[in-house]
Amino acid sequence: MRQINPQYLDELRRVVGPQHVAVDPGERHTFESDAFTLVRGRPDAVVFPASTEEVAGVARITAKHGLPIIPRGAGTSLAGGTIAIDGGVCVSLTRMRQILDINLRDRCARVQAGVVNLHVSQAVTAQGWHYAPDPSSQMVSTVGGNFATNAGGPHTLRYGVTAQHVLGATIVLADGSIVALGGTYDDAPGGDVLSLLVGSEGTLGIATEITVRLTRTPAAIRTQLAIFDSIDDASHAISGIIAAGIVPAALEMMDQATLTAVEQWLRLRFPLDAGAVLIIEIDGLEPGLDRQTDRIAGLCRRHGARDVRLARDDAERAQLWMARKKSFGALGRYGLSYCTQDGVVPPSRIPELMRFIADVGARHRLRVATVMHAGDGNIHPVLMYDENDPAQVRAVVAAGYEILDRCVALGGSVTGEHGIGIEKVRHLERMYDPDTLAMFERVRRAFDPDRRLNPRKVLAGGAPCVELLRPPKGIPA
Amino acid sequence: MTAVHDLDARLRTCIHCGLCLEHCPTYVDLCTEMDSPRGRIVLMRGLHERRIEPTPAVAQHLNRCLGCRGCETACPSGVRYGELLEHFRSQSGLPAESTVMPRLMAFANFYLFPYRRRMRAAVAMARAVRWLGASHLVRATPLARWIPDWMLRLDAMLPTTIDAAEPLRREYRAGPRDAQRARLFIGCVAEVLRPRTHRATIRVLNRHGCDVECPPAQGCCGALHLHAGRRGEACALARANIDALHGDAPVITNVAGCGAMLKQYGDLLADDPAYAAPAAEFARRVRDVSEFVATLEPVPPTRAMPIRAVYHDPCHLGHAQSVRSAPRELLRRIPGLQLVELNDGELCCGAAGIYNLTHPDIADRLAEAKLRRIRDTRAELVITGNIGCMLHLGARARRDNAPIRIVHTMELLDEACDPRTAPPPYNPDSEAP
Ligand SMILES: Cc1cc2nc3c(=O)[nH]c(=O)nc-3n(C[C@H](O)[C@H](O)[C@H](O)COP(=O)(O)OP(=O)(O)OC[C@H]3O[C@@H](n4cnc5c(N)ncnc54)[C@H](O)[C@@H]3O)c2cc1C
Ligand code: SF4
Ligand code: SF4
Numbered sequence: 001m002r003q004i005n006p007q008y009l010d011e012l013r014r015v016v017g018p019q020h021v022a023v024d025p026g027e028r029h030t031f032e033s034d035a036f037t038l039v040r041g042r043p044d045a046v047v048f049p050a051s052t053e054e055v056a057g058v059a060r061i062t063a064k065h066g067l068p069i070i071p072r073g074a075g076t077s078l079a080g081g082t083i084a085i086d087g088g089v090c091v092s093l094t095r096m097r098q099i100l101d102i103n104l105r106d107r108c109a110r111v112q113a114g115v116v117n118l119h120v121s122q123a124v125t126a127q128g129w130h131y132a133p134d135p136s137s138q139m140v141s142t143v144g145g146n147f148a149t150n151a152g153g154p155h156t157l158r159y160g161v162t163a164q165h166v167l168g169a170t171i172v173l174a175d176g177s178i179v180a181l182g183g184t185y186d187d188a189p190g191g192d193v194l195s196l197l198v199g200s201e202g203t204l205g206i207a208t209e210i211t212v213r214l215t216r217t218p219a220a221i222r223t224q225l226a227i228f229d230s231i232d233d234a235s236h237a238i239s240g241i242i243a244a245g246i247v248p249a250a251l252e253m254m255d256q257a258t259l260t261a262v263e264q265w266l267r268l269r270f271p272l273d274a275g276a277v278l279i280i281e282i283d284g285l286e287p288g289l290d291r292q293t294d295r296i297a298g299l300c301r302r303h304g305a306r307d308v309r310l311a312r313d314d315a316e317r318a319q320l321w322m323a324r325k326k327s328f329g330a331l332g333r334y335g336l337s338y339c340t341q342d343g344v345v346p347p348s349r350i351p352e353l354m355r356f357i358a359d360v361g362a363r364h365r366l367r368v369a370t371v372m373h374a375g376d377g378n379i380h381p382v383l384m385y386d387e388n389d390p391a392q393v394r395a396v397v398a399a400g401y402e403i404l405d406r407c408v409a410l411g412g413s414v415t416g417e418h419g420i421g422i423e424k425v426r427h428l429e430r431m432y433d434p435d436t437l438a439m440f441e442r443v444r445r446a447f448d449p450d451r452r453l454n455p456r457k458v459l460a461g462g463a464p465c466v467e468l469l470r471p472p473k474g475i476p477a
Numbered sequence: 478m479t480a481v482h483d484l485d486a487r488l489r490t491c492i493h494c495g496l497c498l499e500h501c502p503t504y505v506d507l508c509t510e511m512d513s514p515r516g517r518i519v520l521m522r523g524l525h526e527r528r529i530e531p532t533p534a535v536a537q538h539l540n541r542c543l544g545c546r547g548c549e550t551a552c553p554s555g556v557r558y559g560e561l562l563e564h565f566r567s568q569s570g571l572p573a574e575s576t577v578m579p580r581l582m583a584f585a586n587f588y589l590f591p592y593r594r595r596m597r598a599a600v601a602m603a604r605a606v607r608w609l610g611a612s613h614l615v616r617a618t619p620l621a622r623w624i625p626d627w628m629l630r631l632d633a634m635l636p637t638t639i640d641a642a643e644p645l646r647r648e649y650r651a652g653p654r655d656a657q658r659a660r661l662f663i664g665c666v667a668e669v670l671r672p673r674t675h676r677a678t679i680r681v682l683n684r685h686g687c688d689v690e691c692p693p694a695q696g697c698c699g700a701l702h703l704h705a706g707r708r709g710e711a712c713a714l715a716r717a718n719i720d721a722l723h724g725d726a727p728v729i730t731n732v733a734g735c736g737a738m739l740k741q742y743g744d745l746l747a748d749d750p751a752y753a754a755p756a757a758e759f760a761r762r763v764r765d766v767s768e769f770v771a772t773l774e775p776v777p778p779t780r781a782m783p784i785r786a787v788y789h790d791p792c793h794l795g796h797a798q799s800v801r802s803a804p805r806e807l808l809r810r811i812p813g814l815q816l817v818e819l820n821d822g823e824l825c826c827g828a829a830g831i832y833n834l835t836h837p838d839i840a841d842r843l844a845e846a847k848l849r850r851i852r853d854t855r856a857e858l859v860i861t862g863n864i865g866c867m868l869h870l871g872a873r874a875r876r877d878n879a880p881i882r883i884v885h886t887m888e889l890l891d892e893a894c895d896p897r898t899a900p901p902p903y904n905p906d907s908e909a910p
Contacts, residue, residue: 022509022511024532024534024535025529025530025532026511026520026523026529026530026531026532026534026535026538027511027534027535027538029519029520029523029528029529030510030511030515030516030519030520031510032519033493034493034495035492035493035494035495037492037493046510048508048509074495074498075495075510075515076494076495092509092510094508094509094510095508095509097508114508116499118499137494137495137496139496139499140495140496140498140499141495262553264555265553265555326496326553327553328494328553329492329494329496329552329553329554330553330554331492331554332490332491332492332494332553332554332555332556333490333553333554333555335486335489335490337489337492338492387489
């Protein structure tokens, strides 16, 4: 392990204040992982800056000492994006939680990177506005983390991912310089560098302030729960709805294993013998909504839905969404660790992929629960394992490769929204040809020549793969 | 709680999703992972697996936990955080925090609070001092510097007026011969600092046709001891209460913290061969008074109270006992009372046992945030079910010179159905805060 050099620690303390630098091994231990727990890595120090200037100061110190620098928001990454594999300085942005400006006339808000996604919406709900990107982690994940992973969510189907809602950002680069990109309107001059940074997972710069677009809250909403005997029927209903040209605001699926866990927790009287349920939400102006609701219910029934229920009021709708959004967490009730995959396929291929996933789970003897943003074909098979059993840990990694390879073969991708992080570095290499990968690498070095920003994430840059995450035998490298 | 046997599995119930973070008052206040539920569970697990040492920093982060169990309500995975925390506080050999204040506090905590008689003597002294105007005078002089901060805080927390009250009788009959019976748990702090809560509780129960017994041999519930890692003492107190309150009548409490503890006696004494069964039986009989009254034939309040009020969920009622709707249901029976909900209502106000004395800075900021949210609702009255919250919020509001009337659910219900008062519209200003 690298020796902790007291000199850089003193410099960090001078920049952010001594009480905002954590060096105790126990304290650093709590930063060993995020919501991805297959691999761990302890940073050498964690700093909690309060402003853009302090972040820039920290970056300059790491530059001077040649240390890795790892940005971190709420630590809900499901791809290990914040794990300090090689140590270094972790920059936790959670103290930066000020909403700096709300401008409803120009439909935007400027916030510090550590502001919690949901808090943006809460600040403007009363006026009839909200911040549209709604990852299921929105009650804790930060606008900065969402920016860095280009987060999506159930309502992405209609409103688009984070990239479509970011208008500008203040970025601290690896050397400590501060750049301001975009503004309060689309198409700010200077080329669209901003888009390059959205989704770059902290490898190109650290976002410290972000200007986001605000969206009018729809006048009317209908939310339905469709219950199916089998996943197959539910999958066909999804492709049926999309094929009929309907674009719901959200179209989500949960399978039986997920329902059971959620039910144990919330007791919402979900039918436990159902194979899968869909949550389908439409919104817009009141006239016409009921007709569309009926049409969707009809389509579901035609594809074998046993029952279609309409949420009667806001409280019922909120419950459905709570069940869906906390479903990953509820899966912990099976008493196992898990790894959440994040594949994408064209919606018409969902039935096929679901059968394949069931097959892979059975072959590796793994318990699998699946949740999906069905409308986008973004599928989250959750692979559960006992972390004390090395064979199961290997099986999880192998199953992940098989499933994501199949997604690519079906015309999809290895990540829909969780990002590459540390987990999918090798998967990315399987998805792109060497020339494309080399171009990505050149872009990265243009921003960060020494590759100190989140160094082992997204692109390996010549570093060896974390042993555990290597493609297992039998799967071509 | 028994010594946790399946500790490994229980620690692993936390799947690190982070969904609890914003429900944790210390995380919201300090914004650091090691002061979050997830971070603390990682610390406990690190200690258990010997991957980290119990350094003073580690102890500090675990001690900063309020024990409010907001994280348990938020956790979809079902982590039983409260039990884990108690286990680690009692067994992990964490170094104590080294300042003098918590030690002195520990003294008051273990030798004063739990014993009504000693406590009453101490309070009598404090009152005498205040009556002489001394506490006011002393504070204005340089002498104030020599008085430990915690003593001033404790003094500030005492209500401005402590009403005199007749000692509790053994029994209060409702009237009819076949009335239902209930045993009132008296506890320590409440009876000394706010005797009117028990009196109101008794009147409300009587009015609902329920006899109330107050067996005198009972004592402190032991919650403060257990939360500070002193299991042995907590167990002794539990055994004494089980003996004092034996029988089949429901055991009624009006202090959220005591209720949560009493309901836990079964787990606490599970390894005690003589008491395991009686303790489990006892725990099943325990009800918070609001929970109990809501099951009785309703007696509609007669007095209109046309004011705006918030109900503040005490952590040990909402999070620890899942009692949220019963008090609201009872309050909604009061004609005219306009009950509004708090934003972030599930966040602890900072009282948390003696937390306000051991961690004054965080406790103050939490109370301030709570009062700000209360003010945002434009409510004139705060109703709650825990003496700790009442004292803590009351003290903070007085210090800010923004007094707001804070009452116990039973006190308001009592006023609202008091047949002795004609039903004039209720005026919060006419009574001392
Ligand atoms: C229960 C659960 C549900 C989830 N549901 C969804 C979902 O529906 N949709 C979805 O897209 N994701 C989802 N996720 C994944 C995760 O919440 C998102 O990736 C989220 O955007 C991460 O935000 P964070 O603040 O936690 O960032 P972190 O996890 O702390 O960091 C994520 C990545 O961003 C980088 N980063 C963080 N902040 C900054 C910054 N200010 N500047 C530069 N880089 C930064 C980090 O280095 C890391 O690579 C879910 C996770 C969980 C646990
Ligand atoms: S919500 Fe529960 S499982 Fe998730 S991090 Fe918090 S304690 Fe762990
Ligand atoms: S008990 Fe309260 S203070 Fe402690 S970790 Fe849980 S939510 Fe935070």
